[in-house]
Amino acid sequence: MTEKLPTQKRNERIWQTIGDIPQGKVASYGQVAAIAGIPRGARQTAYALRVLPRGHALPWYRVITSSGRIAFKPGSRPFREQVKRLKMEGITVKGGRVDMRIFRWQPDLDELLWKPSATWDG
């Protein structure tokens, strides 16, 4: 247990978890890390996102900070892109923020169990 996974493996889990976030919902960096089996790994989620391979089809824009804010600098190119994509899914973005009480992804136990991306190892 509590073994240390290779970087690539961690990223794979994080990416898979991000892919599990349903449309119209968002998850925080820390939440993604936790589900991927990396407690307190919020910054690893950020890292995994930075190193996303070119041509990926991951809903990266569904990942925001725990306080519901978009992590990019307000007004920046990626910031606007993220806002745009979120809105396209029906997510309300106001002042660069999303109401987590409404849009936070809350996977139930079943949902987590179906996916091998959850905590345990295969």
Added chain:
DNA sequence: CATATGACGACAA
């Protein structure tokens, strides 16, 4: 090995 840095998070003032 020592720092600096980052698409973070929790908390105190």
Added chain:
DNA sequence: ATTGTCGCCATAT
């Protein structure tokens, strides 16, 4: 609500 500090995990120099 804002701002600053400190903790976290990993990478880059």
